[in-house]
Amino acid sequence: MKKTIYILISLIVAVAACNKDEDIRTSGTDTIDNKTYQSTTYYVFGFLFSQAKRVSTTEKPRPDIIVYVNHDNALYRLTMQANNLNPSFYKVGDYANEVAAKTVFDNLKTVTVSSWSEMADPISPNQVWIYKSGDEKYTKFRIVSTVNEIRQNIPYGECTFQWLHQPDGSATFP
Numbered sequence: 001m002k003k004t005i006y007i008l009i010s011l012i013v014a015v016a017a018c019n020k021d022e023d024i025r026t027s028g029t030d031t032i033d034n035k036t037y038q039s040t041t042y043y044v045f046g047f048l049f050s051q052a053k054r055v056s057t058t059e060k061p062r063p064d065i066i067v068y069v070n071h072d073n074a075l076y077r078l079t080m081q082a083n084n085l086n087p088s089f090y091k092v093g094d095y096a097n098e099v100a101a102k103t104v105f106d107n108l109k110t111v112t113v114s115s116w117s118e119m120a121d122p123i124s125p126n127q128v129w130i131y132k133s134g135d136e137k138y139t140k141f142r143i144v145s146t147v148n149e150i151r152q153n154i155p156y157g158e159c160t161f162q163w164l165h166q167p168d169g170s171a172t173f174p
Contacts, residue, residue, distance in 0.1 A: 025052045026165045029144060033158040034067045046083065049131070049139045049165040057083070064133055069148065069155035070121070078148050078157045080120035084134030087116035092128040092140075101126040105142040105162065111171040123159060139165040140173060 032047050032054060043056045046063025055063045062083045070079050082088035090113040095101035105128050113130060120129050123143050131139045140163065147158035166173055 024050070026167055027163060028052060029160065029162045030054070031158060031160040032063075032065070032067050033147075034069055034156065049133070049163065050137065050167060052165070064139070065120075065131065067123075067157045067159045068119075069157040071155060076148055076150075076155050076157075077122040078124070078146055078159060080123050080129075080159065082119065082131070086132075086134060087118050088132050088134075089117045089120040090115070090130040090132075091117070091120065092130060094124070095126040095128070098126060098144075101128055101142050102162075104128050105140060105164075108140050109173050111138045111140075111166075111173075135169070137165070137167060137169050138171060138173075139163055 030047055032045060034044055037043050037056070041058060043058045044066055045054045045056050046066035047053070048055045048061060048063045050061075050064075055061070057063060057066065064084070065080050065082060068079045068081050070077050080089065092104060092108060095104060108128065111130055113132075116132060123146060125143050125145050127143045129141050129143070131141065133139070142162045144160040144162055146160075147156065149156055164173055
């Protein structure tokens with residue numbers, strides 16, 4: 001009888017542990033690039049703040065942001081584009097160094113923006129941006145580093161960014 005009770009308790013604990021939902025992080029430092037992949041269609045990986053992960057442009061939901069290399073007059077510049085067909089970016093500013101950008105990022109507590117841009121253009125290290133999703137959830141992010149070069153005769157872009165997402169839709173960051 002004792003053995004049956006121990007087995008039953010162990011089974012209940014195991015089932016309860018399996019059903020436990022993991023918390024989705026609301027901040028971090030991540031990297032995305034513009035490398036193109038192909039299966040039945042072409043796709044790239046972007047970043048989805050609400051799920052705190054890289055996702056492909058073929059997945060549902062699609063990424064919030066993707067990195068794009070814009071080519072104008074023999075110049076290549078990195079941009080970040082939204083996947084919600086709305087003006088979604090606001091540049092807080094460009095800063096002289098990482099310490100200044102991090103200070104602004106850390107001290108930015110409230111979103112007060114009246115005019116949004118279609119894309120973050122151009123992006124470069126030590127910038128701070130605000131992103132507004134299609135369902136009006138806000139994320140602040142700081143550009144940590146970028147790569148903008150030609151690889152195998154193809155423009156390659158990469159962006160590492162520190163971010164903080166506000167999942168409740170308020171305009172105040174924790």
